[in-house]
Amino acid sequence: MITLTDVRKDYTSEVVIGPVDLQIPAGGITALVGPNGAGKSTLLTMIGRLMGVDAGTIEIAGFDVTTTKSKDLAKIVSILRQENHFITRLTVRQLVGFGRFPYSKGRLTRADEEIVSRAIEFLDLTALGDRYLDQLSGGQRQRAYVAMVLAQDTEFVLLDEPLNNLDMKHSVQMMKHLRRAAEELGRTIVIVLHDINFAGHYADHICAVKDGSVVEFGTPAEIMTDDVLTRVFETPVHVIDGPNGALAVYY
Structure with missing residues (x-):
């Protein structure tokens, strides 16, 4: 399990991430979604200790991310950034x-x-x-x-927008590979995604981030609703029943 307790990152007096309290369960795929600039990548990089926190604690499988030795943490969690x-x-x-x-x-x-x-x-x-x-x-x-x-x-794998610059075919292939990694290799994958439909189809849990705060966390069935997505993305969203599950349609 990944546990964030009162985690905060202060950029300026007007730009703040948190405080965030969040528990990401072990196993499966958890997708971080939300508008641009919501703080998704910042949360991921703080979890992976590529960015320090200004307050609060982050634990991965009981290990404090801030105090655990780098050589030990590298055997617990791996991270791939966009760059x-x-x-x-x-x-x-x-x-x-x-x-x-x-x-x-x-x-x-x-x-x-x-x-x-x-x-x-x-x-x-x-x-x-x-x-x-x-x-x-x-x-x-x-x-x-x-x-x-x-x-x-590592048991825990953090991926920051791995679908970036991929076309539809290769995005689908990548998500299928990650789904297999979660199921066959027993990895816990936390992934930043821009496409809510990929999150809805492949993730076990969805964490919606907005204005530096976690505003929703649940299963795809709980998050993929008109009300929740419209509120998170601040644009009208209608969720329909597709051939392979719920689909979000923007209008």
């Missing part, structure tokens, strides 16, 4: 191998190599293992970064 700035002349396999750094410190063992191979295979990248990143499509490159995170072999 990926690795040198492009890396192969897919070399990139995914970085996920083993908390264990190998750069000297991959045979066991590490096996984990890297499994992560590459899981994301359907086996045929591209020796390909350089700058030779890949956007969707292939994004899968490689997610494979790197999975190779870190």
Whole structure:
């Protein structure tokens, strides 16, 4: 479980995230949704300790994010931000191998190599293992970064808008991979999404963030309603019954 207690981040006297009290259950996918600038990515990066908190505490599986040693935290939680700035002349396999750094410190063992191979295979990248990143499509490159995170072999995985710049086909493929990771690998995945319909279809829980606060948390059935979505996104939303579940229609 991920627990946030009275968490606050102060940017200015007028721009504040929190205070946030939130419990994200272990297992499955929890989607963070909300308008632009709501604070979704800030919450995610604070959970992953890439940004400090100004007040409150964050615990992951009982470990205090602020006080736990980095080498120990890296074996509990992994995070992928929107900005990926690795040198492009890396192969897919070399990139995914970085996920083993908390264990190998750069000297991959045979066991590490096996984990890297499994992560590459899981994301359907086996045929591209020796390909350089700058030779890949956007969707292939994004899968490689997610494979790197999975190779870190943490129970908790934080992903900041992994569908960014992906077309519909590759977005669907990515969400299917993440759904499998939650179900088959037992990972707890917390993901920032812009598309509420992807959240409604693939997530187990949805956390709606607005103006720096958590305003709704529940199952897709509880969140995917006209009233809730209209209030969160401040635009008229109508939820209809689609062939595979509820669909939000904006008008």
